[in-house]
Structures are given as structure tokens and as C-alpha cells.
Amino acid sequence: MHTLEFENVTKRYRHEVVVDDLTFTVLPGRVTGFLGPNGAGKSTAMKILLDLVKPDHGHATIGGKRYRDMADPARSVGVVLEPNAFHPGRSGRNHLRVLADGAGIDPRRISHMLDAVELTHAADRHVGGYSLGMRQRLGLAAALLGDPPVLVLDEPGNGLDPQGVRWLRDLLRQRAAEGGTVLVSSHLLAEVEHLADEVVVLNHGRLVVTGELSALRQAGTSVRTLGADRLTMMLRAAGALVHTGGEGELVVRGLAISEIGDRALAAGIALHELTPQAGSLEDLFLDWTTDDSAAESRGSVHENERTAVPV
Template structure:
């Protein structure tokens, strides 16, 4: 994955990572890097291998091959990992009879973190009023916020988040987007798995797309969107295309009779049309949709799509239960 500039900090490196559950190859020779100071979206259909990859990164599942490291080290070898990497893989692993604040206090005490950090985080994630309620009565959105507070408890350099927007209302999703951008601005390395493609498009800097455990595409959002283009409609598309060629601008016909111009400089297109004496009926920049691109890249490739009750996934679940991991 290319980035505009080299950044310093703690990176995540996945190198030739594979995981086999019996006859099922959940992750297949996967390689990508997550840069500090950036939000990286980790996308793929259900059963693509996302959760298994995250669990291998966090030492919860043993890889069959390859490596997954944080700052060049396997998770198991990181001293005081709570201060290096924070993870929120599930929003359900809270004692239902314990308050949110007490849940954080217990974890903080085991790591030598003061209670002041707990209260600071409850304010930061927006649940100070709910902190004294029992976690068993929390909504899904409140559990997501509490899980994020747990991940941030040790002020880690790296955050690994699995579907953090699940259960959040529109206001909560907007808050999460700004919160992740704020953390990336502090130089933190953020890897976020999500199926909410439109939300990811507004949040992330880089994207990693996998299907069937294999890397399908990775790059910056700008790279995945491709070159900038504009849609133009006029009375004589052929004449406008000729005028644009004179101005050293490439264009081609659209299926519906419009003209696709390979620039997002609308003023340039307008000036060329004016000189050519051609009226413009429509002139707008085109941006490829992440959702369309995602389905175009993964359609027809996902072996598990619509097959959640098939024998192979059930067998994988049984094996994963013995190995400490279960891919959703």
C-alpha cells in the first residue's frame, strides 16, 4: 500500500499470513501494512477472513503460516501490551452486573492505571451518565462506546476495531468518525474492520479489501477511486470531444449519450465549451462509489456468501473453538 509520505510511529505489518481450519483456508497468504497517523479500513464480505486476521494479529488464533506484527513484534512478545495496542473486537464481553465504570476500574487496576484515566475516558467516549448503570442494561451503542474506552485505557499507539459503528445511531456514527480522525491526527495507527461501506468512505485514508482470505485490492482512497473525471452533457458531444482534444483533454462517450471527460477541472471544460459555442446541459465531477467498487471487486468470489449454514463453516467453527478463534 502506498502512502503520500513516510510517517514515524507504530505500524501493523501482515506478511504472508495464512490460517487453515481443517480443510478450510480462512486466510490465504495475506500481506498488507497499516501506517501510523492514518485510518485504514479493512473490508470484505462475511466469511472473507477479516475477524480471523484480527484475532491472529492479537494473538488469539495461531497462524498456520506468515506473521502479524505490531511495531515489528508479535503481540505475545510486547511488554505491557495494553499501553501499545488497544482492541475492541466484541461489544458483549462485559459482566452484566457490573457498572461500566467499575468494569474499567478493574481493568485499570490490573494494569496500574489510575482511576482518573477511567473518568477521563468515560467523558471522552460520551457515556459519563451511563457509567454508573449496570452494563447488562446498556444498549448496543453504549456497549460499543464502553468497548472503545477499554481499548483506549492504556493510551495505546495502535487501535484495532472490529465493526465499531454497529449499534450506533447517526449521531453516534458521526461522533465515531470525528473521534477516529482525531486519534489518527495524534499519530495513532488505526485498523478498522467494517461492512458499512459508505461510512468507511467518509472516514478512512487507506483501504484493504479481502475476499476468500486473499487480498483483492489495497491503496489510498484516492488510488481506489481512480483518476478524476467529469460528466458532461451537451447538444453535440462529438464537437465538444474534438474541442477538448485541442485543449489536450481526453474524453470518451458515456452509454447514455453523455461525455466522460478525464479531468475534474470544471472551469476548463466550461471555457472549452464556451469557445466552441456549445451549450452545456450538465457538468459535474464524478467520484467512483466505494460500495460499487467493493461489489465489483468481490462479486462472484465469496465462497461463503449466502452459505452460512453450509457444512464447511460449521466445521470451521468447531475447529476454531479448540484453537481460540471463530471467523464471522
């Protein structure tokens, strides 16, 4: 069982803090979505995990070990970080052959993986002539070549058609169901909503929220009131995330529904509606990564919790 652990990881480039005191855990047997806006620090964090970047503080481990200290990293961790990590004049088959030779992997795995990613028909063509989706499939074949229990994937669905996205989803969920550890960075929020069991969200290099997606989606309350402005200010002061929904209602996250009602009563604000709401991942993501909201409240939802609490 390979758990990924980030402990107080910080990385600066000159005066810019790219990853800021980052601590979270990725568990085996689940697909974990790694989310954040462009520049949030996701790729840097992944590179730190894989010992491609040295942190200024803290450490990241895979199954309790640094990546560089693993006895057989190619058979332990499958990685997709760059979509063009290929020699354009080499065939897809030969690319996998070079990787297999270097890692001591049975060459019979090459044909098996080409079949698995549906690239057998193009295996002997130069990679330089591949489409983006085909290069993504070849990258996944390379990541899976050693049958590793851990997958660390940065935007693996980029360039895939709808059939390819569905194929990737089924593949990753199968790996997790077999006990594998899967960390996937993606901007395709609708797909992450179908794929991920857990999410880890960064903004400006800091952890904004982490937890089970099903619990996070339920951690919201729809509120209707004539005192919306005053209630919004009061709830934000208490650490809640508050925004206006599509039908003019307030959507509140970070406070239990009973606490919202109690605070409104104490302030003399009449409520016309107070109901639980399940938000989409897109709505949640915008709440978590809007700068004023993220600055006011950073939360973590764990398996047995239903509302965000400060971290």
C-alpha cells in the same frame, strides 16, 4: 511509530482456508478501513494480529513485534473485537476499573474516558441494561483506557446512532492525526468512505486490493460503445474489472484509459465515450468482491499509482 505488518499469513480450519497468504501493511498517521464480505477472513486476521489465533504460516507484527512479546500491550494496542465482552451484572465504571487495575493504568483515566465516550450518566448502571450503542461506547472507552498509539477495531460503529457515528469518526481521525495507527473493520461503506485514508479489501481470505482510497476511487473509466459485449470480453481477458453502469455504460477498472482506447482501436471497436470516472466505495467494493471479477483480477494501488495492477 507503530506499523502493522501481515506477511504471508495463512490460517486453515480443517480443510477450509480462512486467511490465504495475506500480506499488507497498515501505516501510522492514517485510518485504514479493513473491508470484505461476511466470511472474508477479516476477524480471523485481526485475531492473528492480536495473538488470539495462531497462523499456520507467516506472521503479523505491531511495530515489528508480536503482540505477545510487547512489554505493555494494554498501553500499546486498544482493541474492540466483541460487542458483549462485559459482565452484565457489573457497572460500566467497575468494568473499566477492573481493566485499569489489571494493566496498571492510572484510575483517574476511568472518569476521563467515560466523559470522552459520553457514558458518565450511565457509568454506575449494570452493563446488562445497556443498549448496543452504549456497549459499543464502553468498548471504545476500554480500548482507549491506556491511551494506546494503535487501535484495532472490529465494527466499532455497529449500533451507534448518527450522532454516535459522527462522534466516532471524529475520534478516530483525531487519533490518526496525532500519529496513531488505526485499523477499522466495517460494513458501513458510506461511513468508511468519509473516514478512511486507505483501504484493505479481502475476499475469501485473500487480498483483493489495497491502497489509498482517493486513488482507488479515480481508477475507473466510463466507456460507451455499440460493441460492449466484445469489448467487455477483451478487457476482462487483459485483467480489467468491467461492469455495466447505471446508464448502460461500461465501467472499467484495472487498465489505464489510454490502454483501453488502444485495445479498442486494435480490435476495430468504435468508442462513443471514453472518460475517467470516480466511483463510490460501494461500487468499488462490489467490483472487488464479486467472485468472477475477484478471480480474474486482484489489484493493489499505492500512493503514486492511479490504476490497479495485479498482485
